[in-house]
């Protein structure tokens with residue numbers, strides 16, 4: 001059986017983007033960057049204040065790009081940095097924008113030290129009709145040194161690796 005894979009990600013500083021690109025290389029899935037019209041400051045502290053306010057207000061930033069034909073994908077990886085112990089609010093905008101019924105959804109993230117457990121719980125809560133698989137969190141700068149761990153995680157979730165790492 002061939003599975004059709006989408007790797008959707010939001011990344012502010014580029015580390016989660018690197019993780020997403022590694023998954024893409026290993027699976028040959030389609031890559032999609034989740035973008036918003038909302039401006040986020042580059043520096044940690046002002047960005048953090050804004051992100052916290054959004055979380056407290058359940059404020060969902062507007063998406064500016066759409067996945068073309070989400071129906072064709074049966075497995076959707078969704079990646080992000082951890083912001084305030086969980087997914088940035090734009091991920092909730094993304095969850096709300098599509099029908100994930102019957103799809104495998106696999107979270108992934110990078111963070112300073114917080115794990116992916118809150119994201120896994122939130123994914124299940126907001127996408128009750130999806131099958132949420134075990135996620136993987138990597139440290140901010142850990143993508144290059146974590147290729148064996150990434151491969152093992154993908155295979156554990158039943159993803160066939162069709163390309164060797166370069």
Ligand SMILES: Cc1cc2nc3c(=O)[nH]c(=O)nc-3n(C[C@H](O)[C@H](O)[C@H](O)COP(=O)(O)O)c2cc1C
Pocket residue numbers: 010011012013014015016017043044047048049051080081082083084085086110111112113114139140141
């Ligand atoms: C607004 C903001 C909030 C953050 N909150 C957390 C946090 O709660 N826990 C944590 O471990 N790291 C936190 N971080 C660090 C990022 O999760 C981490 O550096 C991540 O790898 C950045 O990914 P990116 O390069 O894809 O944006 C935060 C960073 C920012 C900018």
